[in-house]
Amino acid sequence: MMVFCKKGKKAQIEVQFNWIFVLIVGAVILVFFIAIVNVQKKAADKNLAYDILGKIDLIISGALTIPKTGQIFDMPRIDFNFQCDRISAFGVDKQFQDRIVFGPDLLRGRQLIVWSQDWNVPYKTANFLYVTSDNVRYIIYYNVTEQDANELNTELPDNITKEIVHANDFSGLEDRNNYKVRMIFLGDAYYTDIHNSDFLPQFMKDMPDSAVTAVQFFENDVMFYEKRGDMLVANEGLTVKILGKPMKYGAIFAEDLEMFNCSYYKAFKKLVYVSRVYSRRESALNISYADNNDCKGQARADTEIDQIAEAANSTPPDIVGIESSEGTIATKNNNALERSCAPVY
């Protein structure tokens, strides 16, 4: 009997030990494989992001070489974070370097829409690139000037989700499940209306604050709005003077004032460096035309180009100064072409 009991205990201990042993080793193996899968998943995500961002970079480079074209690209189901100088996903980012790109802070949707425009001041200075998604809704709001709204609607690329809305129909707008809504107020939109807490349609009030933004144009000035609670709030006293239509489009596509300003100053910096080249070129042409009175001296525009460089280099850029020099340069350029001299641009 005693022997039987001893044997039974031994067997019990052996069985228990085996189970504990199997359990511990099994857990170790399981943890090990889970860790490997996690590491591999992270690596695969990074690789995917790297590949896609590389392709987006190529798309952007390509779009910049073919201005005035809107292009559509299928997008993977990944959220891309966008800043004025980089685009990123899964912690991997791709720098835009000196390229001037405007877009929302988040790109999500089925299609990536890329559009570019030449920025001429008056000579070609840069290509502006606009990036957005088919799931961002652009609403052009007007009170009286339907013609301006129609004109802007025609100018914007066809592939984006855009619509024109009269002030009276605005409150009746319905939700279309867009992750972002951008309103574009033309000059005649009433300031008091916009600031009213009843202004926004209910579906916009229900959207997160970051999902609803607006921009308002008054001739050459632009003002940015952000949603706080149920109403829109303007960045008071922070109107920005814009130069040319491509910059206006930039304000429409940029997420907010901060992101617009980043690309805005990048553009004027580029203008400074391009102007320096044009100014040196003009001085050299002046020397080359030493024996040709029609093409030298006052015919050359180095002084006005220097003025543009100086005005572009100031903070904020002196838009009025640039515009006045632009006119003189354009006249001199036409005169040079008429006299068969080398044109300024």
Added chain:
Amino acid sequence: MKARKSQIKIGESVAVLMIFFILIIMGIIFWSRYSQMSATQQQETDIISKAIKTSQTVTFLPELQCSTLEVIKFSCFDLYKIRAMQELMADGDEMQYYFDSFSFSNITVYSIYPTTESWNLYDFTGGNISGYVTTQIPVAIYDPVTMKFAFGYVNVAAYVKGRG
């Protein structure tokens, strides 16, 4: 006798586990070497694509392109713009500005017909380099005074940074 049997059993289990882990370790070593190799290959591809991207950027630079009014002539550089750019790169803060676009590279424009001439626009090694990848793109070089074209090419050498 039974104690010996169970000792042998535990020994067997430990041996199986050891072999299992040895196989896993070997797998990890193989996998990390493979990853290293593919990282090197990726680096080479990156350098080539960087060279192509830089040459593309140079070709479409408004600072160099020929233009009449706002119409740009593709694959054409204005001779006076090339000279102006060369002068500015030599004495201004331009090198710093263009580093964002050109990074560690050498950009030279060559005229090969009817005259042979070259203009080095940008050269920044940033210290140690272990090699370079070159791309060449043919361009027309236009003299706006004589209104004549020359044939040439732009040579972009993207430097490969050395270690240390």
